[in-house]
Amino acid sequence: MGKVILEVRELTTKYITRFREDVYAVDHVSLKVEEGKSLGIAGESGCGKSTLALSLMGYYFPPLHYMSGDIIIDGKNISGMKPDDIRKSVLGTEIAYIPQAAMNALNPTQKVINFIEDVIRAHDNTASNKYIYEMARVSFEKLGLPADVLQKYPVELSGGMKQRTVIAISAILSPKVLIADEPSSALDVTSQKMVIKMLRNLMEDGIIKSMIFITHELPLLYNVTDDIMVMYAGQIVEKGSAKETVFDPLHPYAKGLMGSIIVPEEGLRNVKLTAIPGVPPNLKKPPSGCRFAERCKFVMPQCRAISVGIREVENGREYRCIIPEDQLREAYKNA
Amino acid sequence: MPKEKKLCLSGKGLTKVFGLGRQKTVAVDHVDFDFYEGEIVSIVGESGSGKTTLAKMLLGLISTTEGEIYFQGAKRDISSQRKKQEYWKDIQAIFQDPFSSYNIFNKIDAVLLDCINMRGGRNLPYAKKVEMMTEACGFVNLKFEELTNKYPFELSGGQMQRLMIARIFLLKPKILLADEPTSMIDACSRATILDYLIQLRDEIGMTLIFITHDIGLAYYVSDSVYIMEHGKIVERGTADEVILHPKETYTQRLINDVPKIYEEWDLSTVTFSNK
């Protein structure tokens, strides 16, 4: 077992809406990412995966609020730190976050080098322009981006190039953890593959030590990350290696999700896709029992009565269901 | 699939040019196609390939710059508003974003009643209309009683898209054009939508045209596939031919770059192009 780079214990964060209602979008989430490993987070829209990514930075601004739990990066607990300290000593160096559609959020009046100057000066305001340029040039070339990108404006770059530039900027201070939220979903498949290759290179070259990758595209997640975590209604419902999670899911929701994968491969044309009826619960008033109970085929009365905890099985797999794993596998076989 | 294939919609040299002079862009460039009755066709292309422009031309929402469209053997004529209305009885569409497909000021009843009126049911007794609407909603597993007096935006994305299918159920067109019908909804609801679309095709025997960027989806649903690149159709054929044994390099690259589950997704061959 490698060194644990990121450990999260029972993290809970909430949104406060305009009408003063609490929405617990991340509810007692625990996870560990080891050095050199990547973790994928899957789930449908509104399940809290993007909020989890935002919460992991430890940098909260309204309407998102920190409630409880610990975030430990390489032995250093960052939960409860002041926002200013987080910004100065955590963001960029310990943890870097690439938000969804980041490439379209670049200020169109600034050159790429200006973004890099901003990032570096936030940590070392004595750095000279020349030094920053050299540093940026070396790290861009290492990542397969030509140096002349530095002198360009965002509009001069294609979508794929822009996204790769954003990733290169995020990685410039060699953060220990890189969180990428849907980094490739707006790109065509070829650019997507380049982005993934680049992230892979970052890991292999040791520029980043671990990665959290968020997407709703399961085939992509399967190919990118070592482990996969499935979220449903703010909670983790399944966690395991990519292969086990995709081919042998335990939680009924994960089973449904994996059964809806469509890929252009021989023999998969006439496979019946699974559909999960219903909609996720309203997180303003989550049900007291299992949150998936309303949509679950195997629901039993006690599912609704008790709060269902995480169950750990071999190989460090986890799932959140009251039914034991062999019974679940049996039920799936007969279905 | 019917044994004897009858042409339903076909195009010859279809072209759409936007702008004039130096700003001229050719969105669709001399496209030929033949869609048969009862067939499921996919037009696959990445963003900017001109697939949505082609769809709008097929629907008659924008004019064609060049080329002809033949509908049921005859040249399509949509020169007047009346002729357009006639044409639209036979061709309908489902759009990508269910949240923007509905007029937020109209109730669900109004959406469905509109369809009954369009099929000439304007003078039917109200009870009969309710019966038809209930049947249509029932087809996509929605309860009409619960939907009356509600607005479409009170439903989830999947339910809204199902309501769209209920609408098509009432309209019974000969051709349904589905423009990325599942790209904005969750994976778990996707199977349901696709199932209802295919069932509807079987029920009323319409031609179903998917416009999509998702090769997996195209392979899953269609009988034949058209691949578009920069306004041109680069490859066409049955789903198995095109997806499993692509001939053109563009198609090969496209299919190679899609992440897969059983086959290996090879990252080692990736080279960074810096265009």
Place this chain on the structure above:
Amino acid sequence: MKHTLQQVFRSGKFQLGFVIFTTIILTVIIYPMIITDPPLSIIGQGTFFPPGIYVSTYDAVNSPTTYTLNLRDAAAKRIANRLSKEDRLAMQEWLLADGVPASEIDINDTGKLLALWETKYDPKAKVEGMTFARQRYFQRVNASIQGIMSTEGFTLGVKNPESGVLEETGTINQSDFVNINQVPNVRFLVLGTDNFGRDVLTELISATRVSLMIGFIAGLIATLIGLTLGLLAGYIGGLVDDIIMFVTNLFTVIPSFVLLILISFSIGQEQRGAVTVAIVIGFTSWVWTARAVRAQVVSLRNRDHVNLSKLSGHSIVHIILTDILPYIASYVVMALILQISSGILAEASLSILGLGPKTTEVPTLGLMMNWAMIYQAHVQGSWWAYFPVLLTIALITFSMNLMNTGLDQVFNPALRD
């Protein structure tokens, strides 16, 4: 719809604006029901009477019952009121010459000053270096002070119509009072009178009503023209769009205020009524509404729900009315509010230049400013003739802009917090 209205009224800015605006409207409606005087009737002979309660002296003297009130400080107040600044300075001068230290003299403390004068002043005393004329002057000052301090009343006399002899009919003592409720003629001029002697408050309220009407007519005309042209240009597009936008751009480059001045001038003073001015303002200020509506419609035109409506076989009119108009309705309402307030301002600006409605029929806020300016109310310090007008214009436009911002916060998701 109901939900939107609730949201609108939850916005603090809208609430404040709405309260101010409703108060103005209610005042404009209710006030003329209570005070039925015609707003332009001339009641004062003379210009710019200051605000206050005006009591008929004749009626007060002839009051059937008088009351005797012995108020402790009545005399002091009377004297303080009647002792002029000039007299006080003269007293100070004499006292200083008499050798009283300056620190002991306070000309604002009437009681102390008079006491000092009583003890020190001696008409026979010879102050060194003082001319005889000056001495006589101080004697006159002393006499007038003694007159002020006298405790005797007035004798009332009436001429006998037959003999022409003055006959004594009664006396008024210093401690006589009348009850103001028993005086038949009392007029409270809250804001005094203007240059022609008209009650400023009545005039102001009437002017507010007329200005609001001008604003509404101008705003409605501008919004209607802008909306129609914007909808046509945006939805139909092509040549229609080009022609409409050509005209709109022409109007954009001509400063609308210059156009307004030229049109108003060419209509001529006699033909310019309030409604005419409103129409002229409306016809020169639709440009920005048209441009903004067009921009919104262009972005709506390609939305899926419009495409779907087309596929359902609806006509252009139907689509514009049901699929486009409701989506921009909130924007149009906001534009209307702004147009109304800018219409009111435009009228005021025109009238200040003397190009407003003709001056004899109705007052408008702009005309009141114009009159106050011509008769130099600002130079004379007659603030009541122009300041309340300014305040009213500011309050109307402020409240409308507040409502506009409040609406914007509700309708524009980007501004919601």
